[in-house]
Amino acid sequence: MTESSRYALHRPELIGSLVAGDLKIANAFQGSARRYRAHDLLIEGDCDHPYVYRFVEGWACRVRALPDGRDQCILIFMPSDLFAVKSMFVERHPDDVRTLSDCLIERLHYRDLHKLYREDTDVANRCIWQVIEEERRLHNWVVGLGQGSADERVAMLLLDFHARLRGAGVIPEEALKFLMPLTQQQLADFLGLTAIHVNRVLRVLREREIVAIREGEVRILDFERLRQLALPLLDLHERKLAARTVRMVHD
Amino acid sequence: MTESSRYALHRPELIGSLVAGDLKIANAFQGSARRYRAHDLLIEGDCDHPYVYRFVEGWACRVRALPDGRDQCILIFMPSDLFAVKSMFVERHPDDVRTLSDCLIERLHYRDLHKLYREDTDVANRCIWQVIEEERRLHNWVVGLGQGSADERVAMLLLDFHARLRGAGVIPEEALKFLMPLTQQQLADFLGLTAIHVNRVLRVLREREIVAIREGEVRILDFERLRQLALPLLDLHERKLAARTVRMVHD
DNA sequence: CGCGAGTTTGAGGTCGCTCAACAATGGTGG
DNA sequence: CCACCATTGTTGAGCGACCTCAAACTCGCG
Numbered sequence A, B: 001m002t003e004s005s006r007y008a009l010h011r012p013e014l015i016g017s018l019v020a021g022d023l024k025i026a027n028a029f030q031g032s033a034r035r036y037r038a039h040d041l042l043i044e045g046d047c048d049h050p051y052v053y054r055f056v057e058g059w060a061c062r063v064r065a066l067p068d069g070r071d072q073c074i075l076i077f078m079p080s081d082l083f084a085v086k087s088m089f090v091e092r093h094p095d096d097v098r099t100l101s102d103c104l105i106e107r108l109h110y111r112d113l114h115k116l117y118r119e120d121t122d123v124a125n126r127c128i129w130q131v132i133e134e135e136r137r138l139h140n141w142v143v144g145l146g147q148g149s150a151d152e153r154v155a156m157l158l159l160d161f162h163a164r165l166r167g168a169g170v171i172p173e174e175a176l177k178f179l180m181p182l183t184q185q186q187l188a189d190f191l192g193l194t195a196i197h198v199n200r201v202l203r204v205l206r207e208r209e210i211v212a213i214r215e216g217e218v219r220i221l222d223f224e225r226l227r228q229l230a231l232p233l234l235d236l237h238e239r240k241l242a243a244r245t246v247r248m249v250h251d
Numbered sequence C: 001c002g003c004g005a006g007t008t009t010g011a012g013g014t015c016g017c018t019c020a021a022c023a024a025t026g027g028t029g030g
Numbered sequence D: 001c002c003a004c005c006a007t008t009g010t011t012g013a014g015c016g017a018c019c020t021c022a023a024a025c026t027c028g029c030g
Helices: A012-029 A112-121 A123-149 A149-168 A184-191 A195-207 A225-233 A236-250 B012-029 B110-119 B121-147 B151-166 B184-192 B193-206 B224-232 B236-248
Strands: A033-034 A041-042 A050-059 A060-065 A072-078 A096-099 A102-111 A176-180 A211-214 A217-220 B035-036 B041-043 B051-057 B060-066 B070-076 B098-099 B104-110 B177-179 B211-214 B217-220
Touching: A012 A050, A012 A102, A012 A112, A012 A123, A012 B121, A050 A112, A060 A184, A060 B121, A072 A123, A072 A184, A072 B070, A102 A112, A112 A123, A112 B012, A123 A149, A123 A225, A123 B060, A123 B070, A123 B121, A123 B184, A149 A184, A149 A195, A149 A217, A149 A225, A184 A195, A184 B121, A225 A236, B012 B051, B012 B104, B012 B110, B012 B121, B051 B110, B060 B184, B070 B121, B070 B184, B104 B110, B110 B121, B121 B151, B121 B224, B151 B177, B151 B184, B151 B193, B151 B217, B151 B224, B184 B193, B193 B211, B224 B236
Parallel strands: none
Antiparallel strands: A033 A102, A041 A096, A050 A102, A060 A072, A060 A096, A176 A217, A211 A217, B035 B104, B041 B098, B051 B104, B060 B070, B060 B098, B177 B217, B211 B217
């Protein structure tokens, strides 16, 4: 994903500022990296939490534990995401954030980032962008959970992972496989399904030779059919992109 | 809801700024009010859209129309909400925004608000707060859609409406009834259910004398049992508030 | 080798959906 | 004023997607 497509929806007059802010933020976080093990608790829900994070390596998620044992995974973070940007404004987050794999993550005290945020419009814009981007993903996922069947949700999720990993430069543009450090139970918690049902959906996708998942590696065997599956759930912008690609292929 | 509980989660050093920003924004929007009829299209998805809105009267919602006819309502707006704050940063929104009832809504060109936003930290903070608050509601609703049964979702939604209307001063603090200008179909589109099933859930709530809905008016007959129903889906902050109230009642 | 975590499969149950019909309501035009 | 119609709400019968419970299998690891 190029810078221009990453910020595709943004007001053009802000894009320069976003790119600049990205660099400045990378600089500000420089040197604060820490290693975390898989399943570490980064943020405990409803506790004072003064840090903002910048993801370098690995995956993490925001997850709500219901009092009766159910879990809902709300957002997944991967490299190049900032998260807990909201720490600059709120004292506590209502949910936990946990690593899904071993991670390398930078962090900064919110006061330090907020100082930069006040002094430098580029930094501020880049922070806002992160929040807006998160909200966009949440909108999409509300649609997925509210209207999508199990297969549609799985297809949508895999496409989202794929696009984000390409956008972050974790895998090459043309790659059709990637590592996904989630158990089927964790997938299920995100998808609002049971692990057993996720397993069955994945089996069907494998049998139909659309996607094969083995030992944490996702291999997309038929990108076009995968996108067909998810199509009804995609937002207008993504749907237009999809239409354009299909036209290109058919030309 | 008092100012302090409205901004309960926020960093205390920012609360003064939020209150001030609220006033300044109210001033800036002053005089721009327009009337809309129920079911008007305020924002058409994926079209250039240069306005930010401030809700004065009535309800509206952000809704995604899937290509096969399904609809998912993503967020509901009511008095005192700002919306499309993101217009300051993005050119187009991927979804439609429609009025649910007759409305009185103020609006401002994004450039005018963005000027204020840059010049006045209070205005900026108030805008950020709106985005963060929306994201909080989206988190909660992802949990509702992902893990909630039909009754739990309905209970959660009604409690949310009730709390927000009280917070906005539309109904008095102690009120147990309010007007809800949604058809069962629209409720269903938000809840990710069919209208038929919503109807059955509402019937059960009526028979159990928990909530009665007639002609657009919601009457909460047993607040405590309604909250019990929704309890598993509430976030930690709300759950703590609920626990405190119960303790107060039992003391 | 035995253990635990994760995956896979089977059998049966249930929540919410589909399809169909009918009742209440309110607006419209004759 | 009433007949008509569209919209919304209500109810029944049957079905299917997804869940529950239970068990076996794989694989890395101590």
